[in-house]
Amino acid sequence: MKSQCDKCGKPATVHLTEIVDGHKAEKHLCEECAVSEGIAFKTNLPISQLLEDFIRQTSQPEDDPVCQACGRRFSEFRQEGLLGCPNDYDAFGGQILAIIERAHDGSSQHVGKVPHAGAETQKKQTDMLRLKAQLKTAVAAEDYERAAAIRDQLKKLEQEQA
Numbered sequence: 001m002k003s004q005c006d007k008c009g010k011p012a013t014v015h016l017t018e019i020v021d022g023h024k025a026e027k028h029l030c031e032e033c034a035v036s037e038g039i040a041f042k043t044n045l046p047i048s049q050l051l052e053d054f055i056r057q058t059s060q061p062e063d064d065p066v067c068q069a070c071g072r073r074f075s076e077f078r079q080e081g082l083l084g085c086p087n088d089y090d091a092f093g094g095q096i097l098a099i100i101e102r103a104h105d106g107s108s109q110h111v112g113k114v115p116h117a118g119a120e121t122q123k124k125q126t127d128m129l130r131l132k133a134q135l136k137t138a139v140a141a142e143d144y145e146r147a148a149a150i151r152d153q154l155k156k157l158e159q160e161q162a
Contacts, residue, residue, distance in 0.1 A: 005030040014040055067091035121161075128157050 012028035034040035072084030131154045138147035
């Protein structure tokens, strides 16, 4: 690798390779010449501070909504995972809904967690409990046609489980 600046002959510290239309072009520049060409910039900040500033600038978009009730920003919610108040659901609306749907496989309502090993059995038991409650409600309302349909669904589930 070339060790002298193409412009002034000082030791090169910046090496740039560009490929334009299949042709390779290399530039070897000292720090001062690289700054003058706009390829590099000079700073006295440590690299950790530069990275932190860069991350902060890229993680807070200009359209970062703010809850008027508690002052919480959506970017704060994203960073910490906590909402500030119940009004945040309204303030952040569709953005929170998208996160919830992603977390619940497309559903916007919490559906709970079930271990993979017993998922099917657990689902059938939950369906049976739900149907029994619906059957009880239908009988109490004297809606016997609906009660008969629910009873048939319940029998079918019981046969599948046996």
